[in-house]
Amino acid sequence: AQRVTQPEKLLSVFKGAPVELKCNYSYSGSPELFWYVQYSRQRLQLLLRHISRESIKGFTADLNKGETSFHLKKPFAQEEDSAMYYCALSGLGYQLIWGAGTKLIIKP
């Protein structure tokens, strides 16, 4: 079955601390993985995708096919990183399979 799992509903860390938002997936083929972010009172927007292997706003995510994971990491959290983060998977079509989301709170 195709599935995206974000085990943490809420993650709270202090400013300057490292952040890791977990994402595991289940997919039989070769998926594309994405992280989307939703800041307070703003629309969902793409943060990064695994195929571009880029760092956006200090965040990186590496696709680990052996562990079927795509964890989102940032070495030093900033207050403006507080948001809802969604991991998503795209298979053969254009549809996205969404994780439940993790609310990240950065404490001052």
Place this chain on the structure above:
Amino acid sequence: GAVVSQHPSRVICKSGTSVKIECRSLDFQATTMFWYRQFPKQSLMLMATSNEGSKATYEQGVEKDKFLINHASLTLSTLTVTSAHPEDSSFYICSAISGGGVYNEQFFGPGTRLTVL
């Protein structure tokens, strides 16, 4: 980046009435649009996939006669909630991908808050 708009942003209606929500791609042609529903503090639930010029594909459990979707042009898709009831109250979000999309990136609208009294 590509911009998707939704109208209205907020609507309150009486039970039994129908409500139409518009989703527009402002600076690109959207061959495919998606309609989602988001409950408070929950993830997005895909309702249907809308392709220009053809019938929408509904997800299991979504009533096609209840949620009418029309994708008449490459820049506009509409969702009509027919005979709305209080349980239809939710946040409805559309997204769109362009015909030239390579990485399947979806561009999201700001959402529409529907409240049915």
